[in-house]
Amino acid sequence: MPRKPNYDRDELIERARDLFWKRGWAGTSLKDLEVVLQMKPGSFYAAFGSKDALFTLAMEKYATDGRERLKALEQEHGPIKALQCFPKMVVENDAAPAKACMLSKTLLELHAHSHPLAQDANLHLLKMEGHFAELFRQAQSAGDIDLSHDPQVLARRYQSDLLGLRVSAEREGVDAKAIAAEIADGLTRLQ
Template identity: 75%
Template sequence: MPRKPNYDRADLINRSRDLFWRRGWAGTSLKDLEAVLQMKPGSFYAAFGSKDALFELAMAQYAADGLARLNALVENHGALKALQRFPMMAIDNDDVPAKACMLSKTLLELQAHKHPLAKEANQHLLRMEGGFADLFAQAQSCGDIDEAHDPKVLARRYQSDLLGLRVSAEREGCDARAIATEIADSLARL
């Protein structure tokens, strides 16, 4: 007896993710979302409840996509090569809404306001860091990386370098690809 929505919810979330990723939380207005999603306010609030609720969905989608891309690299190339290729992959794509990481952008924008979305961003980053640590441990058991290192320490540093790389990639006149190569090379020397 009900009426079905005439939109694809997953598609709407993906489009919101791109918009939020590029413009940030404060930089994205409801009007922007209405334009991109082709929804009137009433439909929007019926579907998602609030701007923040949609941002949360968008950020979760972003984080899931990142982990999926990482896992795909592992499937195809193994742990170490995946870690080596991931930085370049993150910045070497012009079709992406932004070079910088959406999680770090959210953290930097909202942390000072103690906004719940900042804590959420941090949790996604933590999950990603855990994934990196697993891969470092995996590379160690393959014999690709010296077992003397603590994989958690390696992951912490790797993620920090990655975040720095992606901030640098947002700049004009900074050869971020060179930095990505250096990060990859430094992993080979562990």
Template identity: 85%
Template sequence: MPRKPNYDRDELINRARDLFWKSGWAGTSLKDLEAALQMKPGSFYAAFGSKEALFALAMEKYAQDGRARLKDLAERNGPIKALQRFPEMVVENDEAPAKACMLSKTLLELHAQNHPLAQEANQHLLKMEANFAELFQEAQTAGDIAASHDPMALARRYQSDLLGLRVSAEREGVDAKAIASEIADSLDRL
């Protein structure tokens, strides 16, 4: 009978997510992962199979967490207030290993190599864009946004603004909180 692992798989995925988010695919070695997860190579491979498989799990966790935060915000505040609050949340998260989006970082790093993880990152970004579009549609239904706007076009622009915000938050001398406020304020004009 196989032994039950003596580790919390979700906790290990969280730690791997943070390491990959900070250092990227190429910047994270197997030795780095083994050290961060406190696992020997055999245990690592038995638990996750490969660095690529663990990276995919880490991206999935990152994307799920982002969608859950957005959903929670919308349930507590309504769609338009959630969309206005989300940019501020992004730049105020001091516990995050990086301000830039893990998915966009992965897409930029691996797209030129046509790496399958780049396509996975893009799929996660498309799901988030669809979540934004749903909120814009709900805001339209509630009368908070004019019916003349295309919710999908608003979602694409909003996501683009967020990705730019997150890159700006990594830069020295940039007031990312002011940019987040500008994004939020722009929604009042829709």
């Protein structure tokens, strides 16, 4: 009986993610979204409820995509190589709307306002850190990293370095690829 929407919801969320990722929360207006999503306000609010609700969906998509890219890297090259390649891959991805991490951008923008989206971002970062820790654990089992190291400590530092790298990559005149290579190289020194 009813009429179907004439859009692909997932694709809309991806387009919103790219816009939010690039411009941030306050930097993206509903007018911007209307243009990119080709939607009038009425349809937008019927479909997503609010700007924040769509941002939440966009951030979820961002986070799961990141985890999947890491997983794919691990299945192709194994844990230690995945950890070594990931920084380089992130920095060299010219198709991405921004070099910096959407989660850290959101956190930095909204943390001072105690905005729920900042907490969401932190949770996604925590989850990612957990995946890094798991890869470090696997790398230890494979004998690529000495057992004396705590995988969670390594993951915490790795994520911090990655966030720094991605801020640096957002800058003009900084050789981010070189920094990515140094991070990768540092992992070989963990025995």
